[in-house]
Amino acid sequence: MDLDTLTGCLASSACLVTQTTSGFIIGMLLFLVAVGLTLIFGVLKVVNFSHGAFYMFGAYFAMTAYQLSGSFALAMLCGAAGTALLGLVFERVFMSRVYGADVLMQLLVCYAFVLIFDDVVRMIWGPEFKSMGMPSAFQVAPLFIAGGVVPPYYLLLIGVALSAAVILGLGLARTKVGKVIRAAAHNPGMVSALGINTGLIYGGVFALGGMLAGLAGALAAPVRSLTPGMGFSVLIESFIVTVIGGMGSILGALIGAILIGMIRSFGSLGFPLFTEGLMYLFMVIVLVSRPTGLFGKEVA
Amino acid sequence: MTELQAERAAMVPRSQARPQRWRYLDVSIALAAFLVLAMLPMFIGSKALLDFVIRCSAFGLFATSLNLLVGFTGMVSFGHGMFFGLGAYSFGLIMQRTGVPVPVAFVATLVITTIVAAVIGAICVRLKEIYFAFVTLAFQMLIHSTILSWVSLTGGDQGLRGGIPRPAFFGIDLTNHVHLYITSCALLVTGLLLMRQIAQSPFGYTLRMIRDNANRASFVGIDVWRAKLTIFVLAALFASTGGVIMALFVSGAYPEFAYWTISGEGIFINMLGGVTTFLGPMVGTVLLLILNDTVTRMTEYYGIVLGIVILFFAIGLRKGLMDFAVEWYAQRRSGPAERG
Amino acid sequence: MLEIRGLSKAFGGVKATDNVTLDFAEGSLTAVIGPNGAGKSTFFNLITGALAPDSGQILLNGVDLAGKSPPEIVRHGIGRAFQVASIFPSLTVHETLLAAVCADQRRASVLHRRFPLAETRDRAEHTMELLGLSGKRDRTAATLSHGDQKLLDIALALVLDPKVLLLDEPTAGMGTEERWRMIDKVKELWETQKITVVFIEHDMDIVFKIAPEIVVLCYGRILATGKPDAIRRNEAVIEAYLGTEHHAGAAI
Numbered sequence: 001m002d003l004d005t006l007t008g009c010l011a012s013s014a015c016l017v018t019q020t021t022s023g024f025i026i027g028m029l030l031f032l033v034a035v036g037l038t039l040i041f042g043v044l045k046v047v048n049f050s051h052g053a054f055y056m057f058g059a060y061f062a063m064t065a066y067q068l069s070g071s072f073a074l075a076m077l078c079g080a081a082g083t084a085l086l087g088l089v090f091e092r093v094f095m096s097r098v099y100g101a102d103v104l105m106q107l108l109v110c111y112a113f114v115l116i117f118d119d120v121v122r123m124i125w126g127p128e129f130k131s132m133g134m135p136s137a138f139q140v141a142p143l144f145i146a147g148g149v150v151p152p153y154y155l156l157l158i159g160v161a162l163s164a165a166v167i168l169g170l171g172l173a174r175t176k177v178g179k180v181i182r183a184a185a186h187n188p189g190m191v192s193a194l195g196i197n198t199g200l201i202y203g204g205v206f207a208l209g210g211m212l213a214g215l216a217g218a219l220a221a222p223v224r225s226l227t228p229g230m231g232f233s234v235l236i237e238s239f240i241v242t243v244i245g246g247m248g249s250i251l252g253a254l255i256g257a258i259l260i261g262m263i264r265s266f267g268s269l270g271f272p273l274f275t276e277g278l279m280y281l282f283m284v285i286v287l288v289s290r291p292t293g294l295f296g297k298e299v300a
Numbered sequence: 301m302t303e304l305q306a307e308r309a310a311m312v313p314r315s316q317a318r319p320q321r322w323r324y325l326d327v328s329i330a331l332a333a334f335l336v337l338a339m340l341p342m343f344i345g346s347k348a349l350l351d352f353v354i355r356c357s358a359f360g361l362f363a364t365s366l367n368l369l370v371g372f373t374g375m376v377s378f379g380h381g382m383f384f385g386l387g388a389y390s391f392g393l394i395m396q397r398t399g400v401p402v403p404v405a406f407v408a409t410l411v412i413t414t415i416v417a418a419v420i421g422a423i424c425v426r427l428k429e430i431y432f433a434f435v436t437l438a439f440q441m442l443i444h445s446t447i448l449s450w451v452s453l454t455g456g457d458q459g460l461r462g463g464i465p466r467p468a469f470f471g472i473d474l475t476n477h478v479h480l481y482i483t484s485c486a487l488l489v490t491g492l493l494l495m496r497q498i499a500q501s502p503f504g505y506t507l508r509m510i511r512d513n514a515n516r517a518s519f520v521g522i523d524v525w526r527a528k529l530t531i532f533v534l535a536a537l538f539a540s541t542g543g544v545i546m547a548l549f550v551s552g553a554y555p556e557f558a559y560w561t562i563s564g565e566g567i568f569i570n571m572l573g574g575v576t577t578f579l580g581p582m583v584g585t586v587l588l589l590i591l592n593d594t595v596t597r598m599t600e601y602y603g604i605v606l607g608i609v610i611l612f613f614a615i616g617l618r619k620g621l622m623d624f625a626v627e628w629y630a631q632r633r634s635g636p637a638e639r640g
Numbered sequence: 641m642l643e644i645r646g647l648s649k650a651f652g653g654v655k656a657t658d659n660v661t662l663d664f665a666e667g668s669l670t671a672v673i674g675p676n677g678a679g680k681s682t683f684f685n686l687i688t689g690a691l692a693p694d695s696g697q698i699l700l701n702g703v704d705l706a707g708k709s710p711p712e713i714v715r716h717g718i719g720r721a722f723q724v725a726s727i728f729p730s731l732t733v734h735e736t737l738l739a740a741v742c743a744d745q746r747r748a749s750v751l752h753r754r755f756p757l758a759e760t761r762d763r764a765e766h767t768m769e770l771l772g773l774s775g776k777r778d779r780t781a782a783t784l785s786h787g788d789q790k791l792l793d794i795a796l797a798l799v800l801d802p803k804v805l806l807l808d809e810p811t812a813g814m815g816t817e818e819r820w821r822m823i824d825k826v827k828e829l830w831e832t833q834k835i836t837v838v839f840i841e842h843d844m845d846i847v848f849k850i851a852p853e854i855v856v857l858c859y860g861r862i863l864a865t866g867k868p869d870a871i872r873r874n875e876a877v878i879e880a881y882l883g884t885e886h887h888a889g890a891a892i
Contacts, residue, residue, distance in 0.1 A: 047430050047433075047434060049434075094611070094615065097615050098614070098615065101618075102376075103376050103429045103430055103433060104370065104376050104567065104570075104571065104575075105571075105614050105615075105618070107376065107378060107433060107567060108567060108568060108571055108610055108613075108614040109610075109611065109614050109615060111564045111567065111568065111607075111610065112606075112607040112608070112610035112611045112614065113607065114564075114607075115564075115603035115604070115606055115607040115610075116603060116604050116607035116608070118603055119601045119602075119603035119604040119607070120604070122601070122603075123601060123604075232560070233441075236437070236438060236441045239434050239437075239438065240438060243431070243434070243435065243438075247431075273449045273450065274449075276441075276442065276445040276446075276449070277442060277445075277446065280438060280439070280441075280442040283435075283438065284423055287423065287427070287435065288423065291426070291427070320754060322754060323754050497751070497752070497754075498751060500754055500755055501750055501751045501752070501753060501754060501755060502739070502742045502747050502748060502749075502750040502753065502755045502756075502757060503748065503749050503750055503751050504755060505731070505735065505738075505739040505742065505755045505756075506739065506742070506743065506748040506749065508728065508730065508731060508739075509728050509731070509739055511730075512727075512728035512729050512730055512731065513726060513727065513728050513729070515726065516722075516726040516727065516728065516796070517728075517743075518709070518710040518711050519688065519690075519710050519711075519714055519720055519726075519797075520711075520714065520739075520740045520743045520744075520796065520800065521711045521714040521715050521743045521744055521748075521800065522711055522743050522748050523709075523711050524711075526749075527748070527749065530749065
């Protein structure tokens with residue numbers, strides 16, 4: 001434990017800015033993964049245990065696209081679009097077969113794909129750590145805000161993630177497709193009775209979730225190292241985020257992700273050995289006091 | 301009622317007229333099995349085979365204890381492997397640091413497991429299906445990351461190295477391979493017998509009621525939360541014993557013992573062998589270890605092969621091998637007409 | 641015997657049970673009726689502990705059970721059967737009842753003995769005979785017919801030796817003939833077992849023919865209580881209930 005460092009940081013505006021920014025980075029990436037997880041759960045009542053793989057593929061797709069084309073924008077696009085397609089195929093071909101089956105079966109199918117996807121990445125890109133490198137457009141002097149160091153790329157990352165959150169929130173609330181998705185989450189039988197293709201919606205939701213996680217992976221690629229299995233720890237953290245925020249709630253995922261980001265960022269100063277533990281501790285406190293999460297609906 | 305429940309329901313014909321007699325039968329089968337296993341080294345000198353049986357003992361205890369949760373109580377834990385790792389590390393650390401006799405360290409390991417399982421269980425067992433699965437998984441990751449980061453105690457990602465001292469006790473010398481082998485078999489057979497007793501006790505039927513319909517069970521006067529917590533702790537004890545065997549076998553403990561894939565494999569072993577029979581997980585363990593050994597010899601991409609096998613069972617067959625055996629047997633007994 | 645004092649429960653702003661005060665005499669047979677959404681099931685859920693009341697008392701022989709958990713309330717002697725037969729699909733009829741007796745004898749967590757315990761056998765046997773399920777003892781509950789599942793549900797409540805038996809629509813989902821058979825069974829159990837029975841029923845013919853006492857619930861309140869004749873002539877009941885539902889029922 002190193003409480004002096006933590007209190008020292010809280011007293012200094014420079015450190016505060018640096019840690020808050022890094023907390024936001026962690027939180028925003030987690031949000032993009034968690035929101036897909038929570039959306040898929042909300043509509044399909046399935047926890048996509050292989051969701052971390054989308055994050056991983058997003059990062060690898062982006063890296064390869066960047067290496068081939070040198071375009072950062074194209075890299076992001078490839079990361080997001082590639083995983084969207086992957087999500088669609090995964091749902092239509094495999095997950096759609098285990099809806100309504102035992103939780104055991106759903107977990108097993110996802111477990112199988114975690115194993116398969118990790119090995120596929122190992123086959124294509126190799127088992128060693130990879131790095132995409134910071135695009136040249138962002139290799140500029142960092143900003144100094146109140147004495148704290150903020151790389152410009154971080155601002156872009158936060159901006160993109162926040163825009164995604166806003167677009168998603170508005171899209172679900174305002175558009176026709178959004179209403180159908182919310183209706184499907186509420187009452188799938190009704191939606192299919194109205195002549196709407198539920199298969200299309202389910203596939204679409206998986207593609208959307210995959211796309212968001214892929215985008216998170218692509219955004220993370222310049223600042224994190226890439227390795228097979230990188231998706232799993234992100235999955236666990238995103239799951240913790242959704243548990244804290246409440247399964248099925250987008251706002252909950254956002255708040256939960258930022259909370260976890262801050263806990264990780266500041267916790268690493270005060271409790272370097274127990275940073276992960278803090279996260280779990282926080283989850284346990286939320287679960288015990290509010291079993292459905294901060295923004296979860298009471299399950300009848 | 302889910303599909304799986306319906307299938308289970310259609311399959312279980314056993315009615316037991318004289319319960320005590322069944323217990324003697326179980327004990328006799330266990331004794332016979334133990335004698336056969338114990339005499340094996342006299343006829344077959346292959347060290348590899350004995351190693352295989354020791355690993356089967358470790359994973360068999362773990363998988364069968366998981367079936368107490370999954371198959372008998374309907375609690376799909378995805379973090380059961382944490383107790384396997386906990387057992388291995390606790391035992392290894394106690395032996396390395398204190399030098400107490402092996403049985404004392406074993407009992408101390410069980411005590412530690414009880415405490416940890418009771419705390420984690422108290423938080424988890426109230427949660428609904430999928431939440432339960434994932435929160436147990438989260439706790440597994442917590443234990444795993446604690447092992448990785450608490451380097452001064454656990455050796456971090458290097459694991460507990462330098463070997464676990466195994467002083468002889470009651471004339472049993474665990475550094476002797478055959479002694480280790482027979483001890484593992486004894487632990488396996490005793491563990492299975494105890495779990496069989498749990499499954500066939502009145503408490504075992506309480507668990508079945510909870511699995512089938514927890515709400516109704518509470519209206520029969522059963523304290524569902526307490527029963528679930530009890531079986532969670534009991535199952536953890538057997539998983540921990542599996543971990544102890546593993547620690548003795550490799551004379552160490554590694555973070556992989558506490559990694560989530562152990563839980564995943566446990567779940568798959570149950571699926572592979574079948575959750576409707578008591579020995580299903582044992583059959584699954586043997587099959588998975590054979591598969592594991594064969595595949596790792598042939599390719600480095602073990603995950604892909606295992607993944608495809610899992611998909612074949614989960615999406616293709618939808619039940620375990622022992623389930624098929626039971627069904628076939630029931631069909632033969634009742635004749636095909638009745639089941640049509 | 642069973643006295644309900646000022647029992648209330650609200651969901652959001654809706655009062656599902658609103659200040660209900662009722663007495664069920666020892667050995668009485670009472671039908672609870674009321675239009676859909678009258679709060680009948682909520683009323684049962686409150687008494688059996690499935691829901692915690694906002695206020696009020698549930699006195700069984702003077703002991704207040706309000707707010708206690710379902711297992712506690714069952715052990716005090718209030719048994720319950722459900723509208724949709726609530727059973728254990730993979731257990732046989734015999735095993736179901738044996739396991740229930742185990743729970744009643746506080747032996748549900750016994751680890752060192754084998755199931756079934758000898759001392760549970762007579763009670764299970766007796767209950768199977770009462771409900772006419774002896775012939776199906778080794779059938780798993782999932783394979784029973786709908787009617788037999790309902791009987792097993794009742795048997796499951798009865799085998800615990802309750803002082804009060806609450807039956808939530810024992811005839812739900814049955815054809816006319818089967819309904820009468822079921823309700824005759826209920827009456828027979830009431831007569832032979834000398835227990836207090838409260839049942840919810842939709843079929844007015846059955847209610848007026850069978851039940852010596854009737855309670856009418858409407859929007860969570862008690863509209864009327866009394867003998868069938870009095871209920872039939874009660875203006876408020878005719879207005880609120882018979883006026884709508886009986887005609888609808890008659891039309892079908």
